[in-house]
Amino acid sequence: MLSRPSFISDETVANAVAAHWRFKIADIAHLPWGFGAHHWRVAGEAITLFVTLDELEPRHTATSLEAAYAGAAALSAAGLEPVCAPLPALSGRFTVDVGVGVLSVTPWLEGRSPTEAEAGEASHVHEVVLALAALHGATPPDGIRPWTPQVGPKFADELRALTVTPWTSGPLAEQARLAIAEHTDAIARWTGRYLELADKAISRKGSWVPTHGEPHNDNQVVTAHGLKLVDWESLALAPPERDYADLLTTTDGLPLPDLAMAELFALDWRLSEIAAYARWFAAPHTGSHDDHTALGGLHEELAPDPK
Incomplete structure (x- = not known):
């Protein structure tokens, strides 16, 4: 934080x-x-x-x-x-x-995390893909949890009920409430598609692999000894696209991701973030730097996908 x-x-x-x-x-x-x-x-x-x-x-x-x-x-x-x-x-x-x-x-770790621009360069993406391929090919550790959907079919209805009356929990509460309330129809559509894709993923559970869950640039550290992935709190068995969803390219010799599974985990991120921000702003807050960053994150997740 x-x-x-x-x-x-x-x-x-x-x-x-x-x-x-x-x-x-x-x-x-x-x-x-x-x-x-x-x-x-x-x-x-x-x-x-x-x-x-x-x-x-x-x-x-x-x-x-x-x-x-x-x-x-x-x-x-x-x-x-x-x-x-x-x-x-x-x-x-x-x-x-x-x-x-x-x-x-x-x-x-002596090193630094790449910027978003650096993380999008082909040579860096190549290194990340190789690291993820090694992870996905590893024997799953004992006790690793399986991925499960982050929201259920009533998610949009729960948000509608939560946002019916004004929030008085802090200085940014009403901005957050109104933003969520204006997008509950879209959230319902996203949730329906998400759960449809989740059922498809679960039907293939036997092929799931160890996944990091959030291997974005902030969880990468470039060191003198190569790329390191940090922050393993989201480690779970899942389709490999859970880690590849945010990568724009793949390297030669690796299969292209299953686009449906990539869509699933893009929605997984979006809906879990909306749920987290709804809890955040419905609870007491003071308008701190973190609160303003969270409000920006909420607006980003509620924005429609570019055409």
């Missing part, structure tokens, strides 16, 4: 990392990065760690998040080079409950 969390201090994070990963801390700094979790850079005498605080409901339970991070660690241990996996705590688990969410740590 872009804003520092008000519900946990740097000291609490540092103490948890020190206790559960037996790490002697010299410095800690909150990082205004990403969107959906909070991050810190924690430096020690010999190494530096990247610390993540994930809140749980509704995206995860403690069990599902632990399974995702344990699965990423298993993929890395099996030799999958692009995986930047979490490090186990002294307990052997990869997540530690701190009351307001769970902490995980990964090694700090």
Whole structure:
């Protein structure tokens, strides 16, 4: 997230990392990065760690998040080079409950994430496709969850009911409510198509593969040792198009994606984001930088596809 969390201090994070990963801390700094979790850079005498605080409901339970991070660690241990996996705590688990969410740590990567423009260059797309092909060809780790549809057939009706009366939960609440209310017919159409495609995908469940879920540029780090994929909280068995949906090209020698499945996962992203933003703005908020970023994200997901 872009804003520092008000519900946990740097000291609490540092103490948890020190206790559960037996790490002697010299410095800690909150990082205004990403969107959906909070991050810190924690430096020690010999190494530096990247610390993540994930809140749980509704995206995860403690069990599902632990399974995702344990699965990423298993993929890395099996030799999958692009995986930047979490490090186990002294307990052997990869997540530690701190009351307001769970902490995980990964090694700090020396490198940087590409910009959207850089990520669209053919040479970079080639490298991403090769990394994803390796992931999709890997043996699924024990405990990896299967993908499931993010919304059900009543989603549009639920949003209609939610947006009937004004929202007084914060300074951006009414803008968000009106935007959603104006698009419930479109949301109903998108949902119908989404569930139709989801049924098709589920009928082929035997061919599903390990997928990252969000391998966009912000979850890529270019290092001296090659491309690394980070943020494995969405690891799941699914059609490979779950990872390829946002890529504009493929490399020679690889099959073109199933266009229906690519459409499914474009809708999967859109509808899950709309659901998340509806919860966001129906709940108390203050008009922070994160809130304004979220409102922009909501408008982006509600916009019709270009013709």
